[in-house]
């Protein structure tokens with residue numbers, strides 16, 4: 001498959017500028033990320049990679065508009081994010097993210113109609129298109145509890161993509177799947193991306209998944225998450241053991257590293 005690199009021109013779609021994210025509880029203050037900077041361009045498959053608890057999901061929640069930075073700015077298309085919106089769809093790790101009382105078809109259709117972004121006819125057409133893309137035609141009228149974990153994740157991805165968001169936020173969407181299904185789902189996501197060129201912001205703590213899915217990878221340090229490096233990948237770089245070793249070294253070294261490039 002062809003790779004999309006960071007465009008050398010044009011404004012970024014998403015910018016995080018010195019973003020500090022904190023959780024304040026009655027008796028504690030957790031700093032999840034400290035002054036994180038990065039930019040995502042249209043059609044990037046941008047990966048947030050780092051050890052457990054380094055604030056990856058918290059960054060995704062902040063881009064989703066669910067929490068506000070204590071310090072810094074998050075801009076989408078040059079505008080500050082202040083609340084959730086249909087321009088940012090989310091796919092979670094959990095299999096229970098679909099509405100259990102709605103069929104596959106209704107789950108995919110619902111956000112398109114609820115937000116009024118698409119007419120009834122357009123929404124129906126887009127639903128059929130995505131059901132075909134994820135090869136669940138036979139399950140279009142099935143309820144989520146009758147689907148496997150992988151099938152549910154395909155529906156959640158189709159629902160997100162069908163909305164044509166500016167950016168699709170994916171929080172370890174394949175982490176709860178068995179290794180074989182996970183591998184297939186990664187291939188399927190890349191196929192869907194080829195069709196849609198949707199911008200992805202994808203969280204994982206798997207180095208191999210990051211290299212396979214991403215065209216750009218942000219490496220974060222342990223809590224509080226700080227940027228250690230940013231790496232660009234190339235076609236078939238998931239076969240590149242050297243890249244895996246380099247990422248491992250950067251992630252687990254003590255010193256912060258300046259942005260690294262993998263030509």
Ligand SMILES: Nc1ncnc2c1ncn2[C@@H]1O[C@H](COP(=O)(O)OP(=O)(O)OP(=O)(O)O)[C@@H](O)[C@H]1O
Pocket residue numbers: 023024025030031032050051052053054055056057058059205223
């Ligand atoms: N609602 C919350 N209240 C208080 N602290 C929280 C809350 N959610 C997360 N945290 C803390 O913020 C830090 C970052 O959590 P976050 O879930 O963003 O990490 P992560 O990198 O996504 O981890 P993982 O890879 O394990 O999912 C952790 O120390 C976590 O305990």
